[in-house]
Amino acid sequence: xxxxELIGSEEMKEVMDVLETGVLMRYGFDKERKGIFKVRQFExxxxxxxxxxxxxxxxxxxxxxxxxxxxxxxxxxxxxxVPAFTFLATYEAVLEVGAIPVMADIDETxxxxxxxxxxxxxxxxxxxxxxxxxGSGAHIDKIVDIARVYQLLVLxxxxxxCGGSFKGKKLGTFxxxxxxxxxxxxxxxxxxxxxxxxxxxxxxxxxxxxxDHGHDHNPKVSRAMEGRSILGFNYRMNELQGALGxxxxxxxxxxxxEQKKNKQAIxxxxxxxxxxxFRELPDPEGDTATFLAFNFPDPGTAEHxxxxxxxxxxxxxxxxxxxxxxxxxxxxxxAWCTANSQRFPFSNPMYRGKIDYGxxxxxxxxxxxxxTLVMGISVKMPEERxxxxxxxxxxxxxxx
Ligand SMILES: *Cc1c(COP(=O)(O)O)cnc(C)c1O
Numbered sequence: 080x081x082x083x084e085l086i087g088s089e090e091m092k093e094v095m096d097v098l099e100t101g102v103l104m105r106y107g108f109d110k111e112r113k114g115i116f117k118v119r120q121f122e123x124x125x126x127x128x129x130x131x132x133x134x135x136x137x138x139x140x141x142x143x144x145x146x147x148x149x150x151x152x153x154x155x156x157x158x159x160x161v162p163a164f165t166f167l168a169t170y171e172a173v174l175e176v177g178a179i180p181v182m183a184d185i186d187e188t189x190x191x192x193x194x195x196x197x198x199x200x201x202x203x204x205x206x207x208x209x210x211x212x213x214g215s216g217a218h219i220d221k222i223v224d225i226a227r228v229y230q231l232l233v234l235x236x237x238x239x240x241c242g243g244s245f246k247g248k249k250l251g252t253f254x255x256x257x258x259x260x261x262x263x264x265x266x267x268x269x270x271x272x273x274x275x276x277x278x279x280x281x282x283x284x285x286x287x288x289x290x291d292h293g294h295d296h297n298p299k300v301s302r303a304m305e306g307r308s309i310l311g312f313n314y315r316m317n318e319l320q321g322a323l324g325x326x327x328x329x330x331x332x333x334x335x336x337e338q339k340k341n342k343q344a345i346x347x348x349x350x351x352x353x354x355x356x357f358r359e360l361p362d363p364e365g366d367t368a369t370f371l372a373f374n375f376p377d378p379g380t381a382e383h384x385x386x387x388x389x390x391x392x393x394x395x396x397x398x399x400x401x402x403x404x405x406x407x408x409x410x411x412x413x414a415w416c417t418a419n420s421q422r423f424p425f426s427n428p429m430y431r432g433k434i435d436y437g438x439x440x441x442x443x444x445x446x447x448x449x450x451t452l453v454m455g456i457s458v459k460m461p462e463e464r465x466x467x468x469x470x471x472x473x474x475x476x477x478x479x
Pocket of ligand 1: 169210273
């Protein structure tokens, strides 16, 4: 549970700063707020941490995706390539802007497979959304190379790997835009919240205007007199979220370091189990270690191992069966797409007759996710917990 485990006096102090002024909104109230701008400060510190030009706080990771897609001018009918293994929000955001999510396969990183991306490109493709799932990155360098060749935009969904990097550069900063989620489960939490980052001034401006009804945030006039050039909506982060984010950001590197130690210890335990292999990490240094993913040669063995581990108090997830993170399991999403298929152009053979999000399109995901187990890693894992995991692993290995 990462950041949520560490909520303490630092968060309280930042939140109290806000409550003492009583100004909960990020814009306006310049006299009353006594120089306190928590959201703005969080954005500045977050941009600095990621070594990116602009960061914009928003209400959630889901709204961050929508704000970024809108800033990138993704329009109805455009196709956006998205991996089969991701949280539902990535697909929902594409539908929210009227575009078509095109499902691509994953590779041994459990993230978007660059080779599959290339096969899904059509004349209607506008963007690619690589998602850095379960704490670690995709082959982001290769995906960005493909995007350059085909002149596509890249939006990194980095909701699950905040603080992660690839060869020293932070995940979320490789694409034209990147997003983060700070919901309660995520590595850094503000209860609910999100961030949009970009090195592009133009895209960042559009995101900022869109997320606040088009307001251009001109410091020379009052909010009521501000200009506007595009339509927008309200996805503003509030000052309490900004305050929490500031305190949490200062703990992020330490938190990742603790998780890495815990993960390494459990990895050594599992390394002794016959047949176990680990997920490919494009850059192990840049892993955030929020999860440990390991696999067996076949699904039957994985299931058997999972059952014995579970019976001994250690839970793991097989994402092929997960209801929220694997496209073929989203019957309500597929029903919506079928019902609305007339709205979509039929340029891509995938859509002939009906839109297809079937398992036959993603053989690698079907294979890899079916025999992979994912274990959550906590920041605080006391010796007793580690000993219990060791005992459970030994029992499950003996039962194989
Ligand atoms: C959590 C998550 C989101 C959405 O973030 P919220 O803040 O919960 O709206 C988007 N994409 C992925 C991959 C996520 O895990």
